[in-house]
Amino acid sequence: MIGSTNILNSGGQINLGDERIILEPTGNFNSVEDIREMLITVGGGNQLVKLGDITTVSQGYIDPPTQRVRINGKDAISLHVNLKENANVIELGEEVNKVVFDWQKRIPVGLELTRVSSLDTYIDVKVNDFISNLMQSIGIVLAVMLIFLGIRTGFVIASLIPIVTIMTLMIMGLMNMGLNQVTLAALIMALGMLVDNAIVVAETIMVKMEQGIAKKQAAVEAFTELWMPLLISTLTTSAAFLAFYLSPTTMGDIVGPIFVVITIALLSSWIIALTVITTFCYLFIKVQPKGERKQSIIDRVINALKGKYKDLILVALRNKYKIIIGIFIAFFASLFGFGYIPFIFFPDSDRNMVTIDINLPEGYKIERTTEVVKKLEQYMSDSLKVNDKQKTGILDWSSYIGEGPESYDLGYSPDEPNSNYAHILVNTSSFNENVAVIERLDNFTFNSFPNADIKVGALGAGGSGTPIEIKVSGSNPDELSKISETIKQRLSSISGTKNVKDDWGPKSKKFLIKIDQNRAQTAGVSSSDIATSLQTVLDGFQTGEYREDDKSIPIIMRSSAGQQQSLASLETLNIYSQTSGKSVPLLQVASIEPQWQYSKIKRFDLRRTINITSELREGGNASAITAEITPWLDEQKKNVWTIGYEYEFGGDAKQSAESMGSVIGYLPISGFIIVLLLIIQFNSFRKMGMVVLTIPLGIIGVVIGLLTFREAFGFMPFLGVISLAGIVINNAIVLIDRMEIEQKDLGRSEQDAVIAACLQRFRPILLATFTTVLGLIPLYISGGEMWEGMAISIMIGLLFGTVITLLFIPSLYSALFKVSYKGYEFNEELLE
Structure with a gap:
């Protein structure tokens, strides 16, 4: 009813003399109160009540949120500014600084604006350094000319x-x-x-x-x-x-x-x-004929040479x-x-910047990911942040939970959005501190979060990828997973590798609602009724859109917050039939069975493909590791793997x-x-x-x-x-x-x-x-x-x-x- 009432469609046109006039039916919601006051039928269509009398209608943010941003341990909103083609990033940075300075004076007490990544500052410093290098080189070349000539x-x-x-x-x-x-x-x-x-x-x-x-x-x-x-x-x-x-x-x-x-x-x-x-x-050079010119010290040295x-x-x-x-x-x-x-x-970028990528097991709630981020932030604040007693270390950081930030450097590429994912961008006091900060963060995350896949590292200067990456393609997911496990074991045994993993991850749980179609038809409910009822109780069901100015806001209908994402609520859930208007218990027409599935199944060139990756330990050599594992991979492909399964190298090797x-x-x-x-x-x-x-x-x-x-x-x-x-x-x-x-x-x-x-x-x-x-x-x-x-x-x-x-x-x-x-x-x- 909400969707059919909240319309914004043309009613056609009507002739009026020599003119054709547009007809436009009204009915779209102009305020949240309009939704509350909307009349709906209940009790088999015999009674009309206001929607607000039987439901709570409110306007807010997506709950649970799909992403969160935190800066220096506080909730924040992130704004990314892109550079136009052929524009000057340093000039853009100056304009952004003016805007930030101006808004700092306007915003209420308790709010602050912080630049978490300043590519313009880095480029300005590097360009000035290179100009200095150019001047030094010119001076050196000039000195060589004067000395030798x-x-x-x-x-x-x-x-x-x-x-x-x-x-x-x-x-x-x-x-x-x-x-x-x-x-x-x-x-x-x-x-x-x-x-x-x-x-x-x-x-x-x-x-x-x-x-x-x-x-x-x-x-x-x-x-x-x-x-x-x-x-x-x-x-x-x-x-x-x-x-x-x-x-x-x-x-x-x-x-x-x-x-x-x-x-x-x-x-x-x-x-x-x-x-x-x-x-x-x-005009200026004067040279005496041979035998008459007095040789300088340099001339004598050159002649001796x-x-x-x-x-x-x-x-x-x-x-x-x-x-x-x-x-x-x-x-x-x-x-x-x-x-x-x-x-x-x-090589890695020489920016004073460290990145942390956090991947919890597939299916973890964003609330759990946030807890991990907060614990890591607390460690950085207590042990690594620059203060009166500690002059070097971390200056500030920004955390992106559920989804990474827009690309802020050539060496960074955003990962796929997921509730179990977080990206932390850390600014250090100097580039020379990066190694020490990475080492301490690596040790802390390894000891504190054993079930998480956390990568701490520096930015790549040229957009380089993972040092070691092996892509295995085939048709059967189980066979690919088995091959992946053997490759990960072999790769982990090679000196110089660390953080060996694959991009499918471990299997995750799901509950299968097995519908007994005969019992469902007898009860007068369809598979669509069951799916709609489940969605309404758990995630919410979109029934229409509310238009505010130039924005379209989805209207979501769902059960009370206490019932969301609860297995117990499924056992007592009533399924509403769209045709009969009656409700029947879910367990009367279906059973609930747990099942394990692959968290992700990725494809490359239309084939199922699993990527096995590895970082390098200090002193590790990607080319040597690749050369060592290649004969083993060839032997496995020839004698062990099923026909039709192929591998190729990706990452730095491919790039x-x-x-x-x-x-x-x-x-x-x-x-x-x-x-x-x-x-x-x-x-x-x-x-x-x-x-x-x-x-x-x-x-x-x-x-x-x-x-x-x-x-x-x-x-x-x-x-x-x-x-x-x-x-x-x-x-x-x-x-x-x-x-x-x-x-x-x-x-x-x-x-x-x-x-x-x-x-x-x-x-x-x-x-x-x-x-x-x-x-x-x-x-x-x-x-x-x-x-x-x-x-x-x-x-x-x-x-x-x-x-x-x-x-x-x-x-x-x-x-x-x-x-x-x-x-x-x-x-x-x-x-x-």
């Missing part, structure tokens, strides 16, 4: 840095690219590479001026000689990063801007080096095949060394395979572009092959660096490897191009041309290495765990890559072009 030449080359930086930022602005960790890190990575062009140009002009060539002529010849090889080396370096930009994965979206920023910076550097730096060299390098290169060229074989042996040894490097796809696999899938495009550019530059397959062979050799230094500094390999170090390949290619191109110039343009013999090119490019390559390596030190020290592995990969990899370039390229060149050094007498003029 002198005041005048150093300032000429260093002038490229602010010009290129400003050009890059302007172009980024035109492309709507903002400053963030990734774009600023790209600028830091590009610093050492972009001064390389200026160093090569200035060094070439200075050498020509030392040879007695006039300034203007020296500048013109340097421009003519270098514009093409420098452009090719710039484009090949940029092409190395192209795969990250093309990758359609989440990680591609994160690091893809590195390709754009580095491409803009390097092309800007190429333009400025060939125009502005060439002009500055003509060049002399040592000359001896080393002669030994290498006379034993070129041994050098080539030795370097390839070192390369394959480094591949073997990769097995000793732990794999972490993405890393998808992200890194996607990048690797686009590397052939980068490789094709690089090969094409090299053929254009050298018009020689052998010379192109020489450059390509140098690309993987940088891995030697990467492995040594990661093992020495005990860094894990993952997505960011992988980015470092690709970056290193671009830099090594750059050095190889410039070196081989110089060999051609020495031989074709200067008429030197093949033996002299190789050695002269190496000595000529020794200082520029050395300087480019120093500027890149030293310029990355601030990023390594202050960039956080996310950038440490990448910085180490580039820094140590480039140090070894430089040695390989200066020894491997000339050795390989002399081998491929059959340049013999037997009986060769070194021409001392090549050192001048």
Whole structure:
């Protein structure tokens, strides 16, 4: 009757002269009092009474609640603010702070507004840190220029840095690219590479001026000689990063801007080096002819190093095949060394934030979940909260019961709503306190809640999932559960695992109302009558909607609160027949039987699938654990499991395979572009092959660096490897191009041309290495765990890559072009 009375429907239209007028019947409830005053029939339709006389009509919240929010131990309401596309999160944070400050003055005493997650503050701090890192890197590169090249030449080359930086930022602005960790890190990575062009140009002009060539002529010849090889080396370096930009994965979206920023910076550097730096060299650099110039201390050091390098290169060229074989042996040894490097796809976030996920056994009431949360909150307040006596620990926390909050960080994904679930977001006094807080919370929850599944951990920086996840698919739930138990036992026995569980959980109880259809029909009740009566007594039955302003509020009819969720109430429950208007006892037409069922049955690709997951203990290695359990899984699938049951890895393993696999899938495009550019530059397959062979050799230094500094390999170090390949290619191109110039343009013999090119490019390559390596030190020290592995990969990899370039390229060149050094007498003029 409530639904048929409370209508909001059109009555049609009626003709009135030349018009058609809408008819609109009234009857919808305008207030709660209207519902109370509504007349209903009772006693077989012979008597009318007001609904409010026989029921209690009230307006309130859902009872029991489906979710609750608590902040610092007090009941609260949570408000989540999302960022629009291309909006500035820092500016949004400032606007939110203004609103919070304004409302703090308006709200009644006893209420307060608290920001529980401030991504804008974190990003603001990180961006400022990266700007500081960028300034430090610029200062370091400038210092290296001044020390190695002198005041005048150093300032000429260093002038490229602010010009290129400003050009890059302007172009980024035109492309709507903002400053963030990734774009600023790209600028830091590009610093050492972009001064390389200026160093090569200035060094070439200075050498020509030392040879007695006039300034203007020296500048013109340097421009003519270098514009093409420098452009090719710039484009090949940029092409190395192209795969990250093309990758359609989440990680591609994160690091893809590195390709754009580095491409803009390097092309800007190429333009400025060939125009502005060439002009500055003509205007400001003064070089005396050989023999007249007084050498500085740095010049003497460089010349001494060049002399040592000359001896080393002669030994290498006379034993070129041994050098080539030795370097390839070192390369394959480094591949073997990769097995000793732990794999972490993405490190934990460096935010001062800890999360707690609570899952009680399936079917637990939200009231019980709330009790667990309150007990945990009390422990945090008593033992971990920062106060006058305890200066470090937990600042504040927010608890979300029944349903997690909206996504507040890339490393967090909301779980499914459930009365047995809770999520607690904890803000600590500093990132360094996270480990201690996690350890104490882990111990407390383990000892206090033995029947609960509680995960305490840090946020993942890249949205990474569970370290170990195994998906098993099949048709029979019982068989899947049995397989899951054996996998959990095997996984728990492997060192380094903890919190091993599956996502179906233990079976939960339910009561089956078995209806005797013959007795029900005799009594005049239907299955629908029984279900409606049960729903009315227990959860409530929706009979209509009450409209208030622009909101629709469900009208729920249910029995008194004392009868809700009580098994005893079922035994005395009367079933009301919609047709006869009579009631019969439930036990007269049905029986109540307890039954166990799976709490959840999940599907993946339309197949029943159970996920077995595991966290890692301190020092645990996901890749090693995966490698250990894989043969056992294959054996189980082949010899134990029923046909049709399959497994696959998910979690970090799957995410890393998808992200890194996607990048690797686009590397052939980068490789094709690089090969094409090299053929254009050298018009020689052998010379192109020489450059390509140098690309993987940088891995030697990467492995040594990661093992020495005990860094894990993952997505960011992988980015470092690709970056290193671009830099090594750059050095190889410039070196081989110089060999051609020495031989074709200067008429030197093949033996002299190789050695002269190496000595000529020794200082520029050395300087480019120093500027890149030293310029990355601030990023390594202050960039956080996310950038440490990448910085180490580039820094140590480039140090070894430089040695390989200066020894491997000339050795390989002399081998491929059959340049013999037997009986060769070194021409001392090549050192001048």
